Amino acid sequence: MRTKRAPIREIAPDPKYGSVKVAKLINYVMRDGKKSVARKQVYKAFELVEAEKKQDPLKTFDEVLEHITPKMEVRSRRVGGASYQVPMPVKPRRGFALALRWLVAEANKRPNKQYHTFAEKLAAEMLDALEDRGGAVEKKNTSHRMAEANKAFAHFRW
Numbered sequence: 001m002r003t004k005r006a007p008i009r010e011i012a013p014d015p016k017y018g019s020v021k022v023a024k025l026i027n028y029v030m031r032d033g034k035k036s037v038a039r040k041q042v043y044k045a046f047e048l049v050e051a052e053k054k055q056d057p058l059k060t061f062d063e064v065l066e067h068i069t070p071k072m073e074v075r076s077r078r079v080g081g082a083s084y085q086v087p088m089p090v091k092p093r094r095g096f097a098l099a100l101r102w103l104v105a106e107a108n109k110r111p112n113k114q115y116h117t118f119a120e121k122l123a124a125e126m127l128d129a130l131e132d133r134g135g136a137v138e139k140k141n142t143s144h145r146m147a148e149a150n151k152a153f154a155h156f157r158w
Contacts, residue, residue: 016043017058021065024096028104029118044119049126064129068099068136072147077156086156087147099136106135 014023022042030038046057053060074085090098107118107125115121128134 014039017046019058021061021096022046022058025061025100025104028100029122041117041119041122044117045122045126048119048123052123052127053130060126060130064103064126065096065099067129067132068103068140069095070098070140070143071095073098073143074146074150077153079156084153084156085146085150086153087150088157099140102136102139103129106139109135 011020011023011027013020014026016022026035026038026042029042046061049060050057070090072087073090075088076083077086078084103125104122107121110121110124115124125134125136129137
């Protein structure tokens, strides 16, 4: 285990929207340090979502995060030689990180035949999340179902 907690780094907001959340999304999308490529893809996805929904893409992005962010998750606890899946509330910072991770991962899983660019995949995943569909929402629901199923072990929380 660590002797000290890792410091929480301050992240600069993105240049177009001035949002730290969008900057985080860009960092999750980025591969091999190519931030300008990731930025273009995210902005293009936001344009596609804006064209579809006819509202501010930042508001839409916040709604998407609200639909994807988990409230409960299970964590393993060893008690008396046995491991139990103990349901616990998700802290906001972790919930946000999970939501972004799931959004990007599920967008990547979408088939290349139907969507030509990553921006289209990301936009489609965001639009599906708004309607409580898509892989990211399914991951959240799975997390909540696991927590619900293991409610009997909630007394092991400490």
